[in-house]
Amino acid sequence: MKCRKCLDKAVLSIPRHNTALCGPCLTEYAQIQVERAIGREKMCTKENKILVAVSGGKDSLALWDILLKLGYYVDGLYVNLGIGQYSVRSRQKVEAFAELRNAMLFTKDAANDEGIGIRELADLVRRPTCAACGCIKRYQFNRVAVDQNYDVLATGHNLDDEAARLMGNVLRWNQEFLEKQGPVLPASMEGFAKKIKPLYRLTEREIAAYCVVNGIDYIVEDCPMATGSRLLVYKEALDVIEQASPGSKQSFYWGFLVQQGAKAQLDHQSMSDRDIAILHPCEECGQPTSAAMCSYCKLMAKAQIHQKVS
């Protein structure tokens, strides 16, 4: 198989574009896709300070690498969730990545801040681990981005992630989430960082190949808590469809952005005016919330009550 651009030996075929690319051409392709995503969706500029949330996995490390190579001002944030050896190894990968590139890395020890690991916390408050984890990550990402004066918070969600999420929202006709799903969530008010997903034009396969070609050492195994997740089921279903009909994932998600007018919608309203109007600082931590306490502080308060009782 030859690279369709330079005729060198190809390392990856990309059926959805009816092409195959060698290492250097794949690197260039990935960078172009990220630049295109940033430009088309008005995600950020080279003058902005970007904080990228890194987990040690391929997507977030590839994103950090690409943004650094493209000349963006970008630092990393790792939140340690205290998931046994998985967290130990993922933290090592992130730290090694940052050290090698002399890049700035913030580390938040959620496991220590909350006094227990994410699994134990979820058990304590009787919520699914991923729900508790999502709440903590959203809180910590936003908190660090706002406190450290970053303009934008970037995450490594890719085309597969977004297409699977869309499938879940469509299957349940979850109108509220459908309206908010997009590659940009503007900073709707003070206290909320603007959030961007610059990898939404690249698939998992393409990103994994980018990591291999560019010598990025990432944690290959999935989080042990992901087993049985519905999102994985949707991803598998979409993989079957993609294999039979290349380009389906792309047209499903990109078509959604166009058809629903999501892009225009997200430029102007990530939240309805009504939501913005009723947001006020959380009485515990000061982050914006529509209730007296934000969901993170509620989770923590519940955990403390259960801890005292047990």
Ligand code: SF4
């Ligand atoms: Fe958190 Fe669940 Fe993702 Fe693991 S799989 S990192 S527990 S959200």
Ligand code: ZN
């Ligand atoms: Zn709070």
